[in-house]
Amino acid sequence: MKELSTSHLLGIKDLTKNDIQIIFSTADSFKEVINRPIKKVPTLRDVTIANLFFENSTRTKLSFELAQKRLSADIINFSASSSSLNKGETLVDTANNILSMKVDMLIMRHPHSGAASFLANKTKTVIINAGDGTHEHPTQALLDTFSIREKLGSIKEKKVVLIGDIKHSRVALSNIFALQKLGAEVMVCGPTTLIPKYMSELGVKISHNIEKALKWCDVANMLRIQLERQQIQYFPSLREYTHQFQLNKTLLDKVDKPITILHPGPINRGVEITSEIADSEHSIILNQVENGVAVRMAIIYLLAGSINRV
Amino acid sequence: MKSTEILNSLQVSLTIKRLCHQLIENHHNFSKSVLIGLQPNGIFLANRLKSNLEISIQDEVQTGSLDITFFRDDFRRKEKPLIPSVTNIDFSIENKKVILVDDVFFTGRTVRSALDAIMTFGRPLSVEFLTLIERRFVQNIPIKADYIGKSIDTIKEEKVSVLWKETNGKDQILLYSPT
Known part of the structure; x- marks a missing residue:
């Protein structure tokens, strides 16, 4: 089997051993790509990804952002401190508003455990969990x-x-x-x-x-x-x-x-x-840290393969 | 599907030898030229060319393999995700004459992707394309091969299958036609 068994990455608990091996072998290829003189591939040029960080992050956010740029995806960034959440908007409304702008995938970090799987149930999009509370990363x-x-x-x-x-x-x-x-x-x-x-x-x-x-x-x-x-x-x-x-x-x-x-x-x-x-x-x-970019490229690439096939 | 033989083991070997002579005419001692096999099937041909060429010119021919998965134009257009193979180019292609090698030249889309992919390794002096089998009149893109083992006329529904000694026990090229 050369296909992931899941359409989101909410936690390792949901993945099979085979899933992890597919991610690793794809990451091997991306590690080679990011060591080329030109480190960018055009694969995701028609995919838009939103990074929703409801909690502070330096390494993970930069690593995800770089992974998306290396894959040629369009990205938008969102951080809780400067958002309408302070004005009382719910998580689902925030997500749905972003998705209305034709965003294909959400990367989310949230201080509450289970936030990623909650959003995966409430929205129709691909979710990658970038850390939810004390649950999974x-x-x-x-x-x-x-x-x-x-x-x-x-x-x-x-x-x-x-x-x-x-x-x-x-x-x-x-x-x-x-x-x-x-x-x-x-x-x-x-x-x-x-x-x-x-x-x-x-x-x-x-x-x-x-x-x-x-x-x-x-x-x-x-x-x-x-x-x-x-x-x-x-x-x-x-x-x-x-x-x-x-x-x-x-x-x-x-x-x-x-x-x-x-x-x-x-x-x-x-x-x-x-x-x-x-x-x-x-x-x-x-x-x-170096491998983080390659592994995240692999995950985004593999999950993006399943969104709205043209 | 019924199959007919296009080339047998001896013919494959003769064709490869002829392609090598053509390459030597243009690339002399290969000091400025490199072979790049396209994954997954072009690498067998590239390695076969390499060993033949090295016997003729008595020198090393730099050979690498290139995976073009991330440069393909059919991502998210197939049922299954496209899983990459290994790229292995452990030399610089800057100012080199690059010869892309693949076993079958069909729509031309693989070669187009390969042209994009190879440029991420630097700026080659020139790029040529060698194929063992050219399927005529079916290209989707205005790309032509520089070295051709054999040209055949096929319809789109037919399939060319190249078998290599390394994986199938003998060299053979078959054409599968719908019955």
Whole structure:
């Protein structure tokens, strides 16, 4: 089968293993395209895409925008701070108004979990979820797993640990689904308060000791502490968190094996990871950003194939 | 569909040899020329030309493969999405004489897409097109081949199938006609 099983990208949970493999092989082609002297292809010249960002974003927004431009799509951008949402318009009305201007696809980031699938049910268009609350961030998980595959050759039977604020991280949930579908073993590691109870039901290992977790894994994906989503205090102080869960050279020296290090960004240098490790040869943080454009081009390309066939 | 043989294994090999001689007449030692096979089927022919040419000129012939999927004009006009193949051009085409290679020249739309695609790698000195089989009088676009293995007259409903030793065990070119 060389066709996606879905017409939206709402979360990794809805994708099959085959879907992910199609996205990866298409992304391989786009990675080659964006390394040409002329990095643009004319494929989507008759497609219009709206980027709806109801929550702040730098990397994801730029990456999506660049992916769309490289595909020659027309784009319009929307951010919540400067919109009619402040005047009381509902999400569905906002979306339908944008769609009336003959827009073919919506990329949406929203602070509320489930917003993307809500909109997919209420509107007739292709939706790509660019992060919904603490639920899913599918494109991030796809680019993370694509980058691991690129570095290690495959995902199957690899041991991957997600370290940090699992509770508030949509990256964590999407990564767990993607890694499991591709046959990896997953562990989450962090303070007890930042690992939700349901984690054990997802079939992932749980650890509260970073040293043990690192000894177990091949790949460590470091997550940021999402202070902006924390209404109460989950740990005594940032200093104490850093003391217990920071990835640093002393810790890696104790482990004594190469561990591939990922970080979805933005990095808080000196908190979850030291500069020395973030910039080391085992870190593929900047490869993730490069691959993000190729993976997003692949997703947009594959989903655009199904809109209003001419 | 009934099938008739257009070229057998020996004829394919003779035709490729003739095409190589024609190429050498125009490109001499290939120091400024490169072969680019069009994915998916043109690469077999490009590789066959490369090995024949290298025996004749006793030098390396730079050969790459080009996928034209993202430059096609039928995106969103087919039932199934178009899935790309691999592009592999690990040399510069700037100021080179590029020879695009494909097995069958039909509507001309693939070649048009290939012309757009190859230009994203730089500015070649010239671009030529070589095909093993030209289907005459069916081009949709004003494009002509510079080197032709064999020209055949077909109707649109017919299908030309090129089989290669590498994938099918023997070289053979068949024409399928509706019964």
